[in-house]
Amino acid sequence: MESSTAATQPLTKARRIWMAILLGSLAAFGPLTIDMYLPSFPSIANDLGTSASLVQLSLTACLLGLAGGQLVIGPVSDMKGRKGPMMISLSAYVAASILCVFAPSIWVLIAARFLQGFSASAGIVISRAVVRDLYTGKELTKFFALLMLVNGLAPILAPVAGGIVLELTTWHGVFAILSFIGLFMLITVFMLLPETLTNENRATAGIKRTILTFGDLVKDRTFTGYALAQGLVMAGIFAYVSGTPFVYQGIYGVSAQVFSFLFAMNGIGLIIGSQLTGRLAGIIAETKILFTGLLVTTSASILLMAMILIEAPLLFIVIPIFFIVSCVGVVTTTCFSLAMETQGHRAGSASALLGLLPFLFGATSAPLVGVAGENTAVPMGLIILIANLGALACYLLLVRNK
Template sequence: MTSAAPASPAATPWRLVLLLGALTAFAPMSIDMYLSSFPAIGQTLNAGPEQVQLTLATFFAGMAIGQFLYGPASDRLGRRAPILLGVVIYTIASLTCALAPNIEVLLGARFVQALGGCAGAVVARAVVRDRFDHAETARVLSLMTLIMGLAPVLAPQLGGLIFAVAGWRAVFGVMALFGLAIGLWVLLGLRESRSEETAAQARAENPLRAFGLLLRKKRLLGYGIAGALNGSVLFTYISTSPDLVMGTYGHSPLVFNIVFAANAVGIIGASQVNRLLLRRFKPDEVLTRASLASTALALVLTFFAWTGVGGEWTVLPLLFLALSTYGLMSGNTMAGALSVDPRRAGSISALMGGASFGAGAVAAWAAGLLHDGTPRPVAAVMFACLVGSGLAIFLLAVPRKPAAA
């Protein structure tokens, strides 16, 4: 028997959802737009493929570190100021990327670009928790995934078009324009939402103490580990998919873009299924069932990847299904974490986002280290991450029902 969510959810604040969704799109825009430019960047800057690949790793590192700065700052100073500061940093760093004379400058600029861009995502999640309860937070986060999910669909196509017309430097120029546009939107359209209770709590404690107290909360730890490992599946796919589709399976960049976009559509679709399921079920109920489904799919994917049965015709469809479950899990792990201690929503958002990018970087590195020209490492890393995510959900995050007397 399930416990239904409120039967009549409040009207969706679409203007706010669109803005917050755009704020969370900094990372996918900054990652996906330039993937097809890798060879040209290497040729222009006289850098090897492994050096160009590092520009992605440094971006992940900047996203992980920066969130630990903006989260506590948004609790202490308010939501708007950290976002605007981050947008300014992102825009300047994007222009620096566009003008980079060598690979070293590009690596440094990408790190700083991430330090700025992560402000949007971490503070946007805190804004959602400021305004909505647990169930509504999960619904709004699913809607934000719909907006954010358009970036992996559109960004590779847009980046490829810009690259073909004006070269890879222009791709980073467009990123700078994106940052400028979002900054103006925030300046004119986002009201302050941090409560006085949150402000008082933040002023009364050191940010490090806040993180320490939060990490002692068993449920938050469970949601955090689950969210980080679930996100690692996505990062592993992003970092390995060009080599898998174009290298292992020998497809053209056009086919790669189609496959990449199809998987993004799968995640978007699952996030909207999640929004509908939340009308009948609690977020934790959806989360536990999605976790079981994702682990089962990853197990089947691993079997076919290791045996080679069916080749790409089994691996790619199973990869699509396994990735799609991200849309069922990400919003619910985040909503669950934010509900543990709403007064520290910014710090919780920072922990969740930083852990996700940190774990994602490790998972992507592991998949690269195990690279053998087959889909086996990708499948194995994804399966291990989803098993760990499931254990965190069932052992730590989801409250156990008390035993009958």
């Protein structure tokens, strides 16, 4: 059977690279769905006659969809396999993207963004579960770093592509392109993705067992520590994602294209962080790599808050943000590997929880960025600082101090 072959035989180098490209592309649906429309925030507000906070609410709705979707789709993939749920979700993603294109009001757009996020979550949770089906230990870390290389291209290319689309057409074109990408990936998954979860490894229980599995994961102090650390670091990143379109373009007066360039530079930092982690995984203990990443991102957060308070030039805002985003590649790669190491029998559910918290925390932090209006960056800096301090504390208290 294809499932047995995919799950038990090692991949050749060429097959490994192609699998990383495919799974990385699926995992990229999250950042792609989030980032590509960011340069459109001001134009969406103007076109739909709404406020910046309501446009940011469309981002929150997407994040809630990404969080809730993983909670549902992860356990389903443990019971039904990886490929079938992935194809159904991609079909729903195409439909939701088309609804975004023709949204007549901000509230319809918000609802459509929730559906878009819910369906996009399958790419994140299932791609991670497939990786765990195929690898364990340091090989898991190394392959996940390779996955992050492909996945990291989305934060670079998505806002740049969104800025280019805005030069040629309106924000509706952004969602039209996302619908075509979803259709392309649906065909690709149908043709190329093998089933990696063998029948004997599939969960047979229903909703009750799923809830109990989540309960067992939460009771696992070490797993919870890694999950919370990763989730809080990502909460800070979503504050940055939600705040910088208005901070950069509104306060500092840069164009949509310059904003896209600055956003893309941080995406390069994300790739550097994840690849450096993959290279060091076999040399330095992963817990040490994680701790270093948490220390660097917390220090950079303190510097960012100081620069915001003294109203420093844009360059002194951009530099600490670069280090904060770069450390995401370090923290997410190590947290995922360390948390999933002993979760083979419940990889889908564990992957779902690891994917849930970043978007759940992000859905909370993103709208708070705009509470003081569009003319201050203080809420953004404060949320990033609190989130990263919390991540460091969770690691120290739940993992290192166990």
